Amino acid sequence: MNKRQRPLLGKKILLGISGGIAAYKCAELTRRLIEQGAEIRVVMTACAKEFITPLTMQTVSGHVISDSLFTPQAAASIEHIELVKWANLLLIAPATANIIAKLSNGIADDLLSTLCLATQGPIAISPAMNVQMYQAAATQNNLSIIAERDVFIWGPAEGMQACGDVGLGRMLEPDALVDLCINFFASDAKILSSVSITITAGPTQEALDPVRYISNHSSGKMGYAIAVCAQKMGANITLISGPVNLSPPKNVKLIKVLSAKEMHCASLASLKECDIFIACAAVADYKPARFASQKMKKQQGIDDLMIKLVKNPDIIASIASVEPPPFCVGFAAETQDVKEHALKKLKAKKLDLIAANNVSITDQGFNSDQNALTVYSKSRQFDIPFADKKEVAVQLLTIISKHFTAKE
């Protein structure tokens, strides 16, 4: 079998199993990853061994499992360092609330948590826990912290849980995890090698006076995730960002702007070297007609204040109208009739692709760590299921790359 048939050939995955009922699916997960060509080594926490036996995992993986920092062979070879150097990916499935908390806080009190701290390679986790534990503020906070540190968060899925509750918290099925591993390694393939990409991200701020502005809730997370993944895929990135609370991605040219006007100017300037333009920013459609140079004062006896707004330039529409235009990808955040609005924008703005999402769905889109998109070309539609924004970015960039190459 060749690499096309076994896309994980040569990939080394360190599977960390923590103690949740979903651990019983790890035998199946291991078998399927091996079928796709991966080599699997397994690390189990003490609790994981309550749910699936080390012997089962040894038999399916073909290797003795690792479970302790203190066995003589572990001490002799400094096993945690050896294991993380060996792995191309550390996949923790199931990832309990406990291991997520340890990851977020840098706690290293057993082999698996020590491996997490010792690795410089990528980590992906597949959360699995009761819905209440998943939704707990502490867990959500821990997940945000590790997402910021570039840990891939795969899942959880929604449905009936072992305890009888229904909701988010089920570990993704082995097939879905195998697909995510395949996509993850595809993102390592330099499919955008030497392609120059400009990405707009975040909100814009439209000043009313020196202390006030009109803006929106865009976090910039989707645009930054696209920038990080496209850079990994070999592209040269110019990231034009409105004001956000995110660390600058590595090896990316970052241009910070405030207003739509500044974003427009920076976007036009980036066209000198731009093959693909991805407009992810939530640009304010209107700005105050007048900027008050001094702070506007409360008017005694006046209860209504009218502020006249004027239209901002449509950045992506103007980029798509230059000759020759770069390959243009827009976003459409909608609350209803998503497909209809997206297709209208695709045509009106002369885009090559548009990525639409329904921002009325909780946990999806604006300000969240996850997203789901439907990408439309003039004639086709591609669904990217609900996932971590980095994972969504990989799938979106794969679609963009195929269409861009076909158009060239």
Ligand code: C5P
């Ligand atoms: O028309 P609407 O704002 O919904 O279009 C969204 C798409 O257009 C996004 O890709 C957004 O970045 C882009 N846009 C823009 N300039 C604007 C408004 C939106 O580039 N002034």
